[in-house]
Amino acid sequence: MSKTRVLYVEDEEVLAMLVRDHLERNGFEVHWVANGNEAEAIFREVKPDLCILDIMLPGLSGYEIGKVIRAVDKAVPIIFLTARSESKDVVEGFKSGGNDYLKKPFSLEELMARINNLLSMAGRTSPGQYKIGDLSFDPVRMVIQTGDQSVSLSHRENELLKMLIAMVGRPVERKEILLQLWGDDHFFNSRNLDVYITRLRKYLKMDPDIQLITLKGVGYQLVEG
Numbered sequence: 001m002s003k004t005r006v007l008y009v010e011d012e013e014v015l016a017m018l019v020r021d022h023l024e025r026n027g028f029e030v031h032w033v034a035n036g037n038e039a040e041a042i043f044r045e046v047k048p049d050l051c052i053l054d055i056m057l058p059g060l061s062g063y064e065i066g067k068v069i070r071a072v073d074k075a076v077p078i079i080f081l082t083a084r085s086e087s088k089d090v091v092e093g094f095k096s097g098g099n100d101y102l103k104k105p106f107s108l109e110e111l112m113a114r115i116n117n118l119l120s121m122a123g124r125t126s127p128g129q130y131k132i133g134d135l136s137f138d139p140v141r142m143v144i145q146t147g148d149q150s151v152s153l154s155h156r157e158n159e160l161l162k163m164l165i166a167m168v169g170r171p172v173e174r175k176e177i178l179l180q181l182w183g184d185d186h187f188f189n190s191r192n193l194d195v196y197i198t199r200l201r202k203y204l205k206m207d208p209d210i211q212l213i214t215l216k217g218v219g220y221q222l223v224e225g
């Protein structure tokens with residue numbers, strides 16, 4: 001599973017370090033650029049899932065970068081950051097292809113909330129979410145969904161799917177699952193696991209290309225079609 005990539009253009013180094021560290025701790029892959037003139041090349045190279053653009057920069061301004069990005073990608077979410085707060089700037093920001101606008105100083109929590117909001121509107125997954133086939137799995141909300149279909153998972157179903165999806169395409173040992181989910185591999189728990197596997201198979205049928213295979217004497221393997 002690849003990380004959500006962020007292009008972050010910011011010339012204030014102290015702020016840039018704070019934001020970058022925070023995003024990285026939240027599972028994002030951050031590509032930081034301090035000069036507006038370098039942004040386009042990095043954008044083309046990285047193909048980010050989201051852009052965070054400061055306005056006042058050496059080289060191209062954030063607005064100019066926004067226009068350049070919109071010329072090649074109509075969909076990627078863009079958040080503008082600015083120290084200025086006049087309303088004409090807000091208008092200018094949206095005209096330059098911005099999806100959101102955050103005034104400095106802002107809290108890291110506010111930035112994260114805006115990012116997650118834009119990513120979910122864009123149908124892109126946040127770092128905490130998994131994508132397999134047509135399904136997305138959110139282990140925090142304990143939900144699998146595709147289109148308008150969704151299934152809520154029990155705690156153990158959720159834990160089991162997390163183990164399997166983290167190892168997609170590779171075998172997960174039955175014993176390892178039993179130890180992690182029940183703390184021991186007694187016969188009773190082993191029969192319980194069969195029940196959970198059957199239930200997950202039923203849920204995963206929302207995408208017929210996904211298979212949860214039994215590897216006899218070993219364990220299970222989740223396979224994307």
Ligand code: CA
Nearest residue numbers: 011054056057
């Ligand atoms: Ca600046």
